[in-house]
Amino acid sequence: MNSRSPAGYRGPALRPLAFLPAPLLEPRRPALAILFGWATAFFPSIALAALVSWALPGAAQPEFKIDGGLALFLLVVFAPIVETLVMGVILLILLRLTGPAAAVLISTLGWALAHSWMAASWGLVIWWPFLIFSTLFVVWRQRSLLAAFAVPATVHALHNLAPALLLATGAAS
Numbered sequence: 749m750n751s752r753s754p755a756g757y758r759g760p761a762l763r764p765l766a767f768l769p770a771p772l773l774e775p776r777r778p779a780l781a782i783l784f785g786w787a788t789a790f791f792p793s794i795a796l797a798a799l800v801s802w803a804l805p806g807a808a809q810p811e812f813k814i815d816g817g818l819a820l821f822l823l824v825v826f827a828p829i830v831e832t833l834v835m836g837v838i839l840l841i842l843l844r845l846t847g848p849a850a851a852v853l854i855s856t857l858g859w860a861l862a863h864s865w866m867a868a869s870w871g872l873v874i875w876w877p878f879l880i881f882s883t884l885f886v887v888w889r890q891r892s893l894l895a896a897f898a899v900p901a902t903v904h905a906l907h908n909l910a911p912a913l914l915l916a917t918g919a920a921s
Contacts, residue, residue, distance in 0.1 A: 762848055763849065765852060765883055768880075768883060769785035772788060773890040775888045778888075778899055782866070782902050785880055785900070790906070793907070802884055809869060814919055815915055816916055824905050824912045825905065827908060831904065832885070833897065836897055838858065839879040840889075842854055848886045852879065853885060857875070859874060859882075860874055877904070882904065883901060884903060
């Protein structure tokens with residue numbers, strides 16, 4: 749049994765992330781991890797977005813000049829797959845250099861900074877979902893590389909679904 753087995757990261761390795769719901773920290777039930785991952789990423793990020801909008805009312809917001817089927821494809825299929833691939837490669841490198849919790853936190857910071865280039869306020873919101881996506885990658889890497897990519901990419905796609913539907917229908921302006 750290698751160090752990436754289902755028991756590989758239990759205990760102190762992920763202790764800084766112990767505040768997250770247990771299904772996010774156990775590579776056992778993918779459907780439950782996806783459900784909890786989506787809820788844990790989506791609802792707090794909506795609250796963060798409202799808080800950032802309230803605290804920084806004049807701050808630039810990200811603009812998406814897409815609609816219809818293209819919005820759905822780009823936000824629900826393309827972005828989750830591409831961003832999970834990039835995130836995964838970075839996390840695999842970080843896991844060779846640091847512990848699992850540090851890798852997750854560094855990845856989260858990197859995604860917040862990357863999204864801040866488009867709009868500073870976006871980085872203040874996006875760090876939370878990427879904390880969840882990165883955690884899921886590291887946890888499910890213990891099962892397999894395919895699971896490490898599939899679980900967070902699915903959560904990411906579900907996370908983007910509501911905003912994509914708003915853009916696709918023209919309800920978000």
